Amino acid sequence: MPELPETHTIASILDQNIKGLKILKVAVAKNYKALPQTDTFIKTVAGKKIKSAKRVAKNILIELENGNHVLFHLAMTGRLLLWKNEPINERGVRVILYLEGSSLLTFSDVRMFGKAAVLSHRQVQKLEHSYGPDPFNEKLTGRDLIKMFAGRKTGVKNVLLDQKIIAGLGNIYANEALFLAGINPKTKASLINEKQAEKLCESIRRVLEEGIKFGGSTLEDKMYVDPYRKEGKYQEHFKIYSQNKCPRCGENVVFLKMSGRGTYFCPNCQPEQQ
DNA sequence: ATGTTTGTTCCGAT
DNA sequence: CATCGGAACAAACA
Numbered sequence: 001m002p003e004l005p006e007t008h009t010i011a012s013i014l015d016q017n018i019k020g021l022k023i024l025k026v027a028v029a030k031n032y033k034a035l036p037q038t039d040t041f042i043k044t045v046a047g048k049k050i051k052s053a054k055r056v057a058k059n060i061l062i063e064l065e066n067g068n069h070v071l072f073h074l075a076m077t078g079r080l081l082l083w084k085n086e087p088i089n090e091r092g093v094r095v096i097l098y099l100e101g102s103s104l105l106t107f108s109d110v111r112m113f114g115k116a117a118v119l120s121h122r123q124v125q126k127l128e129h130s131y132g133p134d135p136f137n138e139k140l141t142g143r144d145l146i147k148m149f150a151g152r153k154t155g156v157k158n159v160l161l162d163q164k165i166i167a168g169l170g171n172i173y174a175n176e177a178l179f180l181a182g183i184n185p186k187t188k189a190s191l192i193n194e195k196q197a198e199k200l201c202e203s204i205r206r207v208l209e210e211g212i213k214f215g216g217s218t219l220e221d222k223m224y225v226d227p228y229r230k231e232g233k234y235q236e237h238f239k240i241y242s243q244n245k246c247p248r249c250g251e252n253v254v255f256l257k258m259s260g261r262g263t264y265f266c267p268n269c270q271p272e273q274q
Numbered sequence: 275a276t277g278t279t280t281g282t283t284c285c286g287a288t
Numbered sequence: 289c290a291t292c293g294g295a296a297c298a299a300a301c302a
Binding site: 075076077092110111112113151152153154158220221223259260 | 290291292293294295297298299300301302
């Protein structure tokens with residue numbers, strides 16, 4: 001579910017609200033496997049103080065005082081929620097971190113595509129190196145994109161979803177960025193020219209910034225909410241994803257599947273290119 | 275009942 | 289060997 005803006009929102013709320021708190025107790029549902037192993041996870045995390053929370057690609061990393069990190073990847077249906085003196089009213093809770101001040105952090109994941117893991121400092125470094133540049137933290141340019149697109153014969157949208165190329169883009173924001181850049185998602189990545197690459201780079205940053213500004217996207221299933229249950233509002237600003245008419249020219253939006261993912265584009269504003 | 279879904283990984287084919 | 293595309297993971301919902 002969450003892409004960069006949603007993950008960013010969660011990480012920053014956690015950083016602001018649970019930094020400095022001690023994790024008093026850890027509980028893992030007995031049908032669930034925390035990584036590398038549930039007992040290791042519990043032993044390593046329990047009793048430690050939280051130093052910070054941050055985002056790496058679409059992962060949320062909670063740094064502990066001993067240099068280890070708790071990693072949560074939310075995949076499609078994962079949620080991180082904060083609770084205070086109230087019954088836990090949530091399906092699919094897999095991990096509970098009991099915090100100082102009688103508050104809790106739950107990790108729930110109905111479909112279990114996500115993960116909960118404890119990582120050493122070294123493993124966090126390895127994780128960070130396994131991803132392409134973050135669109136915000138690096139000086140990513142159109143020229144860099146061209147380099148990454150070289151030799152890729154598949155559609156540019158497929159390449160944008162490759163986390164080793166750019167970390168954090170998902171299906172919704174990839175669709176939106178391509179619309180903003182006026183590039184057809186099926187365009188072979190290697191055919192993107194310098195001007196288009198610059199525009200795409202700018203568009204990626206723009207849609208992600210807007211996504212963050214509006215607190216991410218909450219779709220009809222209401223799957224994504226922030227740790228305080230607040231829904232995102234960016235879905236009200238989608239220009240192409242799940243739309244019927246192009247907001248720019250009124251043309252019917254084309255829907256098709258690319259590598260199994262829903263792909264939306266305006267045939268007029270994002271013309272085919274060969 | 276069937277098709278859809280914000281993510282990632284694995285595998286066989288190219 | 290790098291890349292590509294489909295399947296799989298599993299559940300809710302329309």
